Amino acid sequence: MSEKNAEKNVAPAAAPEALDATRMRALRYGILVLLALCAAIFAAITMYAIQDSDDTIEDVSGAFMGQMSAQIRLNFDSELRLYRSEMESVALSALSYELLPGESPLDAFVGEAERRGFTYAAVFDTEGNSQLLLGEELEIDDFDGFVGAVMAGEDHVTAGVTASGETVVLLGEPAERPMDSGDGTSDLLVMGVPLDEMVQALSLDVSTTEVYSHIIRADGSFILNSGGNVADNYLQLLRDSEGVEGVRYDVTADELSGVMARGESDFYVVYVNGSRYASFLAPLPETSWFIVSVLPYSVLHDPIDTLVWSLVVAAFVGCLVLMAALALLFVRYLRVLRQQMDELARARAASEEASRAKSEFLSNMSHDIRTPMNAIVGMTQIARERQGDPAAVSECLDKIAVSSNHLLGLINDVLDMSRIESGRMELAEEPVSLEDVLEGTAAIVGPQAEARGVSFEVEKDLECRTVRTDGTRLSQVLLNLLSNAVKFTPAGGRVTLSVAQGASPRGEGRVRTTLTVSDTGIGMSEEFLSRIFESFEREDSERVRKTEGTGLGMAIVKRIVDGMGGTVEVESVQGEGSTFRVVLDLERCEDEGGREGSVDVADLAGARVLVAEDNELNWEVVSELLGACGLELEWAENGRECVERFSASPVGHYDVILMDVRMPEMNGYEATRAIRALDRADAATVPIIAMTADAFAEDRERARACGMSAHVAKPIDLRETLRVMARCLGEGRTR
Structure with missing residues (x-):
């Protein structure tokens, strides 16, 4: 192999290594630049936060004081509602109080008021005459305005001061009763509790004891002075502080007085010898008073200052935490997305089920309504064609009447179920004679049973014949149960309605009434019993299919019995019969002279x-x-x-x-x-x-x-x- 060829073989291998090194260098520099940029950004944010800490503390103080003041006013309002409720309870309890020998109604009233924490009670007329019922005489703030507001139907509160200097919070309500002095009657009942008892309404769950509150009147005078000030008037305290070295309010007494005159709230800062105090003024409900809450800046400054400096450390760790948080959020997002998809699938299934149920309901209603309508239209046509045959016309009219009653029953069932499911069913509470209900039911069911060849009996053992309930709905429950029993009992069978009464676990004022409807009819399967009280449910059997009905009767029975606070149970064996048992705890009523006589x-x-x-x-x-x-x-x-x-x-x-x-x-x-x-x-x-x-x-x-x-x-x-x-x-x- 030549050297030139060797160089050709080495060159391709060296190029990727150089490329990787370049990429690593670029990545390293990029990370360093990113770290430097992050450090610079976080450092800038930290410096900005330090420089802007005073504004932050003021904003946080204002928000905190606003929330704290709102909580105080909410607690104060809750205490007022509680004592107003207690005041009403005292009057009602005194009326129902069983007097001891030698005890007067006034003694009962005073005793009940003391037991509920009241230390003052008196009645007044609009001319200022009064009768003291409990406690010491008071000097009452703005008595005329207080009386006018209460007599106008407003919830209003004022204060009174005893001779010993104790402040009492006063509530009033219109009341007419004879007064011992004079021939007139009182117009107003006034009751009071010590201010010390109300102070707990101003407490907040805070981590410092340096937070305190004043209650002042519209003129600035103190009702509650929690700051140890020797002055008698808060606005005067502001005026006296003007020009005093080391003391400064960033609001004047006149400006604060204007805020109070408009019934508004205000946040301001007080400077005393180098220390700052956040103050918040807000009106108290149902009064002409104002709450002034005071919070030293140090309470919030130290935690915020610590937080600002902690940002420096958090800044350098923030990137890693941020990446981990993003990963967790991404995983969480996928999980939430999967849950949403599952919920969407369930919603789609529920929508499809609702659509199916609606279609099935419309199909059932179309069939059940068209059946009697077909009979009505057909019998009407037949009657027209046989006008010369009175017997045939009479038979047609009888069948039209039967079909019309069936159609009316269908409409009533659908309307009843619609009102029940929309929450608009109202149950009357009125004296009802159980004898009348049972006899009226028997008068309707008896002929139905006789026409079908079914024996019908009513067995009753009534201890309390008159109860307070909705007689119409109770009759509807019995008619639905008995009509079903008659319809599904073959000729020669027996239907029995038995009524028994006994002691109620809900007290002597009620009587437990058990209504039992039993028959020797076709019975029901165990599978159908689990859904018998659902809407539009009918057992799939030949006898049931041939019997008219909407499948709403038992659902209506269940909803009515539930609304009456009772229970309904069913036992059934196919081929042997069914037993429905309704248990109601009904309110007893005095017998008002027996049942209404017959009319001619x-x-x-x-x-x-x-x-x-x-x-x-x-x-x-x-x-x-x-x-x-x-x-x-x-x-x-x-x-x-x-x-x-x-x-x-x-x-x-x-x-x-x-x-x-x-x-x-x-x-x-x-x-x-x-x-x-x-x-x-x-x-x-x-x-x-x-x-x-x-x-x-x-x-x-x-x-x-x-x-x-x-x-x-x-x-x-x-x-x-x-x-x-x-x-x-x-x-x-x-x-």
């Missing part, structure tokens, strides 16, 4: 009825149904016409008014209030019955609130409407 609809014959109804077809239905029962009916097409007809009629001309709610010109609520406000003998006594498609519990309550006597829901149930009219008419005649 024959009493309605010849009664004159004014019907307010804006829909002509609805008026035609009402006039035909009620007119056939011997009632004389007149039509008002809206609420305003109804009021005008009643106003123009002789006293006692109309026996009953049937009032629709949603009408033009004037709705049913407005018309009822207008009639009740008329100056005539029968305006307050004539029965006004809401006849409306607004059929929820809150609609019934709203009808009662505006002055209506009762409520019947559309579509009209003739027997129920006549019963309600007869009851209202009977009540009106006994008044």
Whole structure:
């Protein structure tokens, strides 16, 4: 091999080595330059931070003092709310207090006030007369302004000073009670607690005892002087400090007085013999007072100064820490990204499931609604074609009625479930006769069971017959359970409703009521029992598929029972039957004379009825149904016409008014209030019955609130409407 060839063989190998060395050198220089640049940058930042430390300390002090003042005011406001609540509790407790022999209600009031920490109580009238109930006489700040604010419904606080110099924080509320002095009554109850008890509301969890606070009035006089100042007035202290060597405020007394007059907050700095103090003034809630918080600059200066110098060391370590932090953030980012992707996948699955459920719901509703609608439309057509055959027409009408009731039940179930799931279901709390509920339920379920050849029995052992609950919803629970039991029990089977009562673990004021519905029907599988209370769930069996239903009944039962604070359990064996057990702890009620007596609809014959109804077809239905029962009916097409007809009629001309709610010109609520406000003998006594498609519990309550006597829901149930009219008419005649 020649030397020239050898050189050719060596040259290619040497070039990469030189290139690597150059790259290493460049990398080394680059790192050095980067380190130098980082050092220069961090050094510049450090010097800037040192030079700007005073501004930083002032900004931090202002923010800290603002937060501390806000916390103090929040604590103070919380204490005021607590004592205001205690004040209300004293009055309520004294009313319900069981007096000892020889003890007066005033003694009970004073004893309860002392137990809750109050040292002063008195009543005043607006003329300044007073009666001391507890403690010493006080000299009260701005008494007239305090009385005016409280009587105007404002939450206002003032202070009073005893003869011994103790400051008392005073709260007030309007109160009428006989006063021992004079023949008048008091207008205002004032109660107080020592200021020392309220000072804890000004405490903050800080690491130094050098932080202190004053409470001053709008004129600058001290209510609480925590700084050891000998002056009596904070603003005067500022004025006296002007021109004093070594003492300087960066705000004048007049400027601070202006801030207080506007009810604003202010941050300022005080210089005393070379030391600086951060001060923050802010108004206290419910008072005309102000809180002045004082913080020595050294409290924040030393930590910040240490922090600034620590930056020098941190600067040189910062690069490595930054790189490690970036790596951790990158890993964390990947993890979060993966979690977000998983959540997105779950959300997509949930959305698809919701879409599937919606589609299934619409499919179920379409099928379940079209089934009775098909029967209604078909039977109507058949009845038209067989008008000459009364028996066939009657049979068609019977089937139309059955299908209409089924369709109404479907609509009610869907609306109930919609309101329950949106959180808008309201349960009434009113005295309810369990006897009436059970008898009303039996009256509906009994004929259904008899028509299917099923034996139906009611067993009851009632200790407390009258309870406080929502009777309509309780009936709905029983009807849903019993209707299902009847539907799924073959002919010759048995359905039993048993009611038992016993002691409630929630106290003597309640009675545990157990409602048990059992049947000898087809039963349910264990797999279906786990989802029986879910919406639109029906067991997949031939008998169930052939039975009308939406799969909402049990879901509604569960939601209502949960809303009543009870429980519902189910046991079932396929082919043997099912048992549902509802347990409710119901509030006891005094028996108010037994159940309402029966009413005789024959009493309605010849009664004159004014019907307010804006829909002509609805008026035609009402006039035909009620007119056939011997009632004389007149039509008002809206609420305003109804009021005008009643106003123009002789006293006692109309026996009953049937009032629709949603009408033009004037709705049913407005018309009822207008009639009740008329100056005539029968305006307050004539029965006004809401006849409306607004059929929820809150609609019934709203009808009662505006002055209506009762409520019947559309579509009209003739027997129920006549019963309600007869009851209202009977009540009106006994008044």
